[in-house]
Amino acid sequence: MSMEIYFAYCLATALLVLMPGPIVTLIVANTLTHGTRTGLATSIGSTTGTGVLLAVGGFGMVWVLAFLSDWLIWIRWAGAASLFYLGVRQWRAPVHGLDETDADQGPPKAVFLHGFIVAVTNPKTILFYAAFFPQFIDPAGSVATQLTIMSFTFLVIALILDSAYALMAGRLRPWLTGTHRGRLRNRITGSLLMVTGAGLALVRKS
Template identity: 35%
Template structure:
C-alpha cells in the first residue's frame, strides 16, 4: 500500500465520519453525561472491541454468509433496538438519587463495556461495510494481513477519537452555563438512548425498503 493510497483511505474515513452522531456516539454521549467521560471510556472500549470482531469476520470472508442470512440480521438488529429503548425508558422514569448535576450513581465498568459491545454488534451490516471498504485500498501484490491490520487499526483509532470527542462535548454541558438537574439529566440521557434506537431501527427499515 502506497502513501497516496493510505491518504485516500484517511480522506474516505473523514468523509464517512462527518455525519450527525450515530448510535454508538449517542450512547457514549449518554453515558458521559451520567458517569463522566473517564468511566465511559469502557463504553468506547466495548464499541471498538465489537468492531475488531466485525473486522475479523470480514477478513475471514464471512461477508457473503451474513449478507444472505437476512432473518438473522433482522433479529440481531431489532434486539439492539429493543435493548436501547429499554435503557432509555428506564432512565426517563427513574427517580434521581440526587439533584446535583453529574452525581448519578456510577455504573459498573463491565456494564458500560457490555453496552458498547452490544450496541456496536447490533449493527451486523458493519461486517459487510468493512468487507466492502478494505478491498478498495489493498494491494493484492503485497502481503494482505499487514494491510488489513493497518486499515483496521487506523479505523479503530479514528473511531475511538471521535467517540471520545462526542463524550467530551456532552460533559461540557455540565460545566457550562446549562446546568442540568438530576431528573433532567436522566431525561436527556434516556432521550439520547432512545434516539440511538430510533436511528438503528430506521436504518434497518430503509434497507428493507430498498430490497
C-alpha cells in the first residue's frame, strides 16, 4: 500500500467516523448525563466492539457471526430496551444543578458495555467493512499485513474522534445548568438515549 493510498484511507475513515450515528449519540448522551470520563468510557467500549468485528472479519470468521446471529439479536434487543429505558428515566429525571459531586459519576462498566453492544450487534457493520477495506488494498502486497494496518488505523482514528465528541460534549455540559437548562439537558440526553435504543432495535440484517 502506497502512502498516497494510506492517507486517502485515513481521510475516508475520519469522514466515516465523524458521521453521526448510534455510537456518537450514545457517547454524547452519556457525557451530558454523567460527565466526560463516562463519555470516554463509552467510546472505549464502542472501539472495543468495533475491534472485535474487525478481528472476526480479518480472520475470515464470518461463520462466527452466523453461528451467534440468533444470540446477537437477543443481545441487541436487550441492549436496545436498556437504552430506551434509561432514556425515558433521564427524560423524567428531576432537575438538579451540576457540581463536583455529581460530575463524572456514571457507572463506567455499564456505559462501556452499552458502547460495546451498540458497536458489536450491528449486523451491517461487518458487511460494510468487507466492502470498505478492499477499495484500499494493493493486490501486489501482503493482504494480511495491509488488513492489520488498516484495522489498527481505523480503531485509533475511531477512538480519537469518538473521544473528541465526548470532550466537546463535556465542555457543553456545564452550560446546561440551572432549572431551565437542566430540564433541557435531561430532554436532550433522554431523547438521544431513546433514539439510540430505537435505532438499535430497528436494525435489520441486509
